[in-house]
Amino acid sequence: MGTPTTCEYADPAGTGDVHQDTTTGLAFWRKSTNTPTFTNGFDHWALTEQGITYWTGSTVDPPVAAPGTAGAGFSAFAGLWAGHGRVLEIGGDGAAFISYRTYRVCGQEPPPCDTVNANQVSVGGHIAVQLNSASPTEAVGSILSSSDPEYPVGTSASFVLDPLDAINVQFGGATFGNFCGARSPVAYCGA
Numbered sequence: 001m002g003t004p005t006t007c008e009y010a011d012p013a014g015t016g017d018v019h020q021d022t023t024t025g026l027a028f029w030r031k032s033t034n035t036p037t038f039t040n041g042f043d044h045w046a047l048t049e050q051g052i053t054y055w056t057g058s059t060v061d062p063p064v065a066a067p068g069t070a071g072a073g074f075s076a077f078a079g080l081w082a083g084h085g086r087v088l089e090i091g092g093d094g095a096a097f098i099s100y101r102t103y104r105v106c107g108q109e110p111p112p113c114d115t116v117n118a119n120q121v122s123v124g125g126h127i128a129v130q131l132n133s134a135s136p137t138e139a140v141g142s143i144l145s146s147s148d149p150e151y152p153v154g155t156s157a158s159f160v161l162d163p164l165d166a167i168n169v170q171f172g173g174a175t176f177g178n179f180c181g182a183r184s185p186v187a188y189c190g191a
Contacts, residue, residue, distance in 0.1 A: 001027055001038050003115075003122055023115070023122065033061060043128065043145050051078055051091030054128055054144065073134040077159060081167050081179030084190020085123075088167065088179040094131035094141060096159070098169070098176075099123050102148070112147040127171075129157045137161045143171065151176075164188055 002024030011017040016031035025040035037046040037060075046053045046062040053062040074094045081088040085101035102124045106113040112124040125148055131141035139159045143151055151171050158170040165181035166189055180189035 001025070003117070003120070030061065035062065037062070045095075045097065045128075051093060052089055052095055052097060053091060053093060054095040054097070054130070056144070074131060074139060076136060076161060077131070077134065077139050077167065079181065081181055082189065083177050083179045086125075086177060086179065086190075088169065090131070090159070094134070094139065096129040096131060096141075096157075098125070098127040098129070100125035100127075100177075127151055131157070131159065 002022035006021040008020045018029045020027045077090045078092045090096045104113040114124045115122040128145040131139040143155045155172045160168045165183040167179045169176040178189040
């Protein structure tokens with residue numbers, strides 16, 4: 001979501017929504033649906049009853065899940081997972097979002113890059129994935145959006161659960177990294 005660049009303010013259109021500009025887009029709360037949402041203008045993320053929901057385009061509100069589809073097959077994967085310099089959030093609908101440090105500094109190296117301001121680091125790597133199917137130990141899908149040309153849109157994605165409460169993420173058959181759950185051993189997914 002980036003760093004706030006404004007205080008919260010009422011939607012100038014008078015909808016009752018509350019907006020806040022950030023360095024990467026707009027965070028807002030929809031009064032009509034009680035939904036916190038973020039957009040960069042094209043990509044959208046919202047916290048819904050199904051978990052984090054992702055969609056693209058000009059529609060402000062998230063798509064409505066078809067009855068009986070929310071959480072189908074992805075419950076073992078849903079939640080917040082972390083590794084050194086990276087975070088993975090998977091919703092019950094199979095929408096997955098990875099934010100990660102690129103360890104490249106904006107202004108000194110080409111994008112994607114991390115922004116450093118007053119000793120605060122804003123990560124520059126962002127990947128959105130839609131998982132389409134899952135077994136008890138593996139979910140597969142593809143990249144929907146990416147800030148990094150090394151991981152282009154359409155690349156296959158595989159998320160494999162391991163016995164140590166971690167997910168190994170692969171893009172195009174190459175390992176991206178491990179993301180640990182709360183029961184993973186200390187330092188299993190990085191420093």
